[in-house]
Amino acid sequence: MRNLVPVLTILAALLALWYAAAVALNAQWAQDQATRAGTTLTLPALVADTWSQDKPKLPAPHQVALEIWNTTGAMVLEGRGFSKRSLFYHSWITFSATALGFVLGTALGIALAIGIVYNRTIDMSVMPWVIASQTIPILAIAPMIIVVLNAVGISGLLPKAMISMYLSFFPVVVGMVKGLRSPAPMQLDQMRTWSASAAQTFWRLRLPSSMPYLFTSLKVGMAASLVGAIVGELPTGAVAGLGARLLAGSYYGQTIQIWSALIMAATLAAVLVGLIGLVQRITLKRMGMA
Amino acid sequence: MSSNTVISAQNLSLTFQTGDGPVHALKDVSLEVEKGDFVSFIGPSGCGKTTFLRCMADLEHPTGGTLTVNGTSAEEARKSRAYGYVFQAAGLYPWRTIGGNIRLPLEIMGYARDDQEARVKRVLDLVDLAGFERKYPWQLSGGMQQRASIARALAFDADILLMDEPFGALDEIVRDHLNEQLLQLWDRTNKTICFVTHSIPEAVYLSTKIVVMSPRPGRITDVIESTLPKHRPLDIRETPEFLEIAHRVREGLRAGHGDAV
Structure with missing residues (x-):
């Protein structure tokens, strides 16, 4: 258990890096969408958008986690654990x-x-x-x-x-x-x-x-x-x-x-x-x- | 060659061809080993003592002269499993118990299962390792491992024991103890032992015959018949008789080496 703290620290750092990269890579598309709609995005709104796009350049970790859950655990719960979408x-x-x-x-x-x-x-x-x-x-x-x-x-x-x-x-x-x-x-x-x-x-x-x-x-x-x-x-x-x-x-x-x-x-x-x-x-x- | 001769070498030579020209590991070596002898081979490194022993074991092939072991060629002797060979390192398999290691040559030679068990028990008793059959090598000290490797060489019915500096890697105290045990073992089993060493006291203490060798080319410079009694307590090493033999061995080594030994 002594190793737990350093391992979790590295994991947290990787996740933080991933989220940051998602913002950087997906921001352009969010900005374009906003311009087309004639609105401007505040920073919190921009970040929220980059982490929740449908087809992002880089999906955020929680989007991937949710997709994995939806195609594994959730399907098992529905009794379709081995369907062709799983x-x-x-x-x-x-x-x-x-x-x-x-x-x-x-x-x-x-x-x-x-x-x-x-x-x-x-x-x-x-x-x-x-x-x-x-x-x-x-x-x-x-x-x-x-x-x-x-x-x-x-x-x-x-x-x-x-x-x-x-x-x-x-x-x-x-x-x-x-x-x-x-x-x-x-x-x-x-x-x-x-x-x-x-x-x-x-x-x-x-x-x-x-x-x-x-x-x-x-x-x-x-x-x-x-x-x-x-x-x-x-x-x-x-x-x-x-x-x-x-x-x-x-x-x-x-x-x-x-x-x-x-x-x-x-x-x-x-x-x-x-x-x-x-x-x-x-x-x-x-x-x-x- | 008398009927009691176990090993006989006549003008034995072994020359290795190397990039720097031929190396004469052995040149015109002649020696007779009688049944029940304890023969030590002593000399500086490169004198061919190990090579000579390996020739007897058919691990090296002489390029000249004749060598017979038990009246046959070295190769036939090896194939009829006439000798047990103890190397400098114990070489026990870590994945086998002590008993399993001793059983290894017996399995290879096809001894019956219950015979194997009996033999393992017997040789473990001989080397004072009774009760260690189920232990693994790493659970034993270096000296005990070497004793187990001697037991392994004794497990099958070979009358000859070839030992290549078996105690060379052990400390002085363990070595003394093992020397004493080896003498008792030799006394009890009546084997013929050829023993390579670079220690003068060890050679004199153990042997009935000491073969002094010298390098370039590897040859025998002196063969000393020991006058010590068969029963030898450790403190025999302080008697004048012992010291005299040791002195002769040292002289032989010095003569063969030119000067400094």
Whole structure:
């Protein structure tokens, strides 16, 4: 609880900054409206207007909070918590693609890392491609993945998950290569003195040693997966998902909707990364590596 | 080579090729280790004592000469799990209990489950760690961790114990205590022990045979058979006999090193 005061102070400062920015950015439109109506605005009226516009350049925090409430909690209270207007529904759509992409990406990343650590040819031939894959902007490749997969009859969840996988396997490969190589030469020599097989060395030494690296990679990978899923939703024509909400919001100038979707995405990311952090703490503590 | 010879090296050489030219880690090293011997290897750093031990363990490959362990090649000896190796660091796995760490080589070697349990109990008794089976490494002091690592090397049926400066990182008091325990353990188990150290008192106190080595190229300069009795209380280190052997070791080190040691 000692941390509470500084945390709240920072939060208050951010909110104050946000409100101030809302005034600065939205004032022009309020002034224009007033001029057109032939009136002049007093300062309090101007401020009140900048914080309550329908399509502000920057919505005020309470407007976003109200929009989030209206599309989450309020709908749950009405018993429509999972209707197509609910952010819970859109979050679930995005989450399912994120989770599938994350699982696929983690599996691919670990498999590649094992290949790279155990096989010099794979190390030399695959690693450059792994790095090259991440230099291509995801926004450029995402529509192509969607189009190509759609052409072969795959649509819906999987194409989005593929984009998530594309982004999330990379940190897992890099982390796990480092992790699987983390045992000291002495520990590997020791396995040799016991004449241990490669599989025994892997399961009993290399894999447990790599756990701290794996969890760090998983956190980065999870955040990347979410970005991938949202990007994957953009070119699909904005049907459902947080990405679709962002796109629809920008089509119709619904800045409040954009911001509420953004904050929902950030919350989702925080929860998912936090969950991994929790599993990490428990696992590493039990392994005596924390 | 008598029938009691456990380790036999004839003109053993090991040359590393480096960017600065060849490094002669070992050159023409010949030595016989008899069953039940306690052999210490002593010398300044770079004399090849650890390299020699690693050759016996098949962790390094000699470039010349012959080396047999239990009458077979070092590689076959390693594959038949003929020796236990104790490194300078205990190297216990933090995610395994002390018992779990000792069980590790037994699992790898495929011992039956109840046999594993019995062996863990027995070696923990041997190193005076009974009751610590369920503790984790971080709950033990450095000396206790090193004892657990010795227990791990004793858990399977290897007649040879190769120890590479196992007490090098421990303080003097703990070291004395562990030396005393190691002698008792050697007495009870009748193992053949090869022990690398850079401490003269440690070498003289423990050994039946002291191998003095010198660097550039790594070679044996003297082999001293100890005249000390098998039973050695710690205060044997103040007897004239002990000091005489220690003096000979020091002379050997000085001769091999040119001058200052």
